Amino acid sequence: MYLKFFGFREQPFGVTPDPRFLYLSPSHREAMASLDYGIEANRGFLGLIARPGMGKTTLLFHLLEKYRSSARTAFLFQTQCTSREFMRFLLVELGYEGDTTDFVKMNDEFNKRLLHEARQGRKFIVVVDEAQNLKPPVLETVRLLSDFETPRAKLLQIILAGQPELADKLASAGLSQLRQRISMLNRLEPLSAAEVRNYVDYRLAVAGYQGESLFTPEALAEICEFTEGIPRNINNFCFNALSLACALQQKVVDSAIVHEVISDLDITRLGSINTPPTPEPAFIPKPLVAPVPPPMPIPIHGKNGEHLSPAEAKAYMQQISERLKDWQESLNRVVKHPGSEKPN
Helix, strand or coil, X not given: CCHHXXXXXXXXXXXXXXXXXCCCCHHHHHHHHHHHHHHHCCCCEXXXXXXXXXXXXXXXXXXXXXXXXXXXXXXECCCCCCHHHHHHHHHHHXXXXXXXXXXXXXXXXXXXXXXXXXXXXXXXXXXXXXHHHCCHHHHHHHHHXXXXXXXXXXXXXXXXXXXXXXXXXXXXXXXXXXXXXXXEEEECCCCCHHHHHHHHHHHHHHCCCCCCCCECHHHXXXXXXXXXXXXXXXXXXXXXXXXXXXXXXXXXXXXXXXXXXXXXXXXXXXXXXXXCCCCCCCCCCCCCCCCCCCCXXXXXXXXXXXXXXXXXXXXXXXXXXXXXXXXXXXXXXXXXXXXXXCXX
C-alpha cells in the first residue's frame, strides 16, 4: 500500500461517494446551489443529469448532509422495480416496518408520515438516484407523489437524478406532465484540464498529503485527455499511477508512468478482436503416387479345364509369388521417387 510511502492519512482516490472528497467544479457548484435553492423554495420536483462517474451521487450525499438535522430524507437507488416495489422501498427508507402490499394502504401510510413531518416543521426530501432505470408506470407513480401537498406548500421535495437517458425519457410525449413539474433541471459537465489539476490536488489535501505536486504538468494533461475529465475515471487512473510509482520507488508520477498506466487500462487490448488466431498447422502436400496395378491373375485350371495336379499347383503358386514380389518392388520405387518410374 502506498499510503505510508507518500504520507497519506487515508486513500485519496477511493471508490465510495464520500462527501468530504467532493470537489466543486463550476458546474458542480452551480448544480449544488440550484438544488439547495429549489429545496428551500419548496419547488417540488428537481432534476440532476450527469454522465456515469461525474460524481452526482457524491454531490447528493453532500446535499442531504446539510439537511440531516432539519429534514427527513430518503435516498432510493433500487430503481428497477414496479410501482408497488417503489412505494415499498420508499416507506422502508422512512422507517415503515409493515408488510402490506396494498397500494392504497401504502399511499395512506406515506401521506400520514408526510403530514407528521410537516407538523414538526421539517422538510421531506426524497432523492431517486439512477432514475433513468425507472419504467414509465413507475415514473407516473413518482409524478403522483407531487399531489401530496397542502394549499400553501408541497409536502415533499423530489430530486430525480440520472444519466442522460433520463432526459430522453422526460422529453417523451408520454411523460410531459412529469416534465412540466420539474422546475429546475441541472447538468454536470466533465472537468477541464485546469479543473483536473485542482481536483487531484484537492483530494490529495483531504487525504493528508503535504508537499510538492505528485504529478508533473505533462502527466496531468495526459490524464485529463485519457479520462475525459470524468472524476471516477480520474480516481481509478490516479490510484493505478500512484501504485506504480510506489512500486518503482518514485515520488513523482511522470509521463512514463502515465503511459504505462494507459497501456494497463486499455481494455480494448484484452478483447477477442485483438487476440491473434491460433495458427493452423502447416500443410505439407503429400507426393502424388501413381497407382500401381496389381498383377494380372493367372488362370486356375489345368489342361483340358481339369483341376490342377499337385505339380501344376506348385508351379502356379511360384508364379503368383514372383509376380507379387515384382509388384511390391515397383510400388516401393514409385513411393520413394514419385515420377521416376511409370508402373507397368
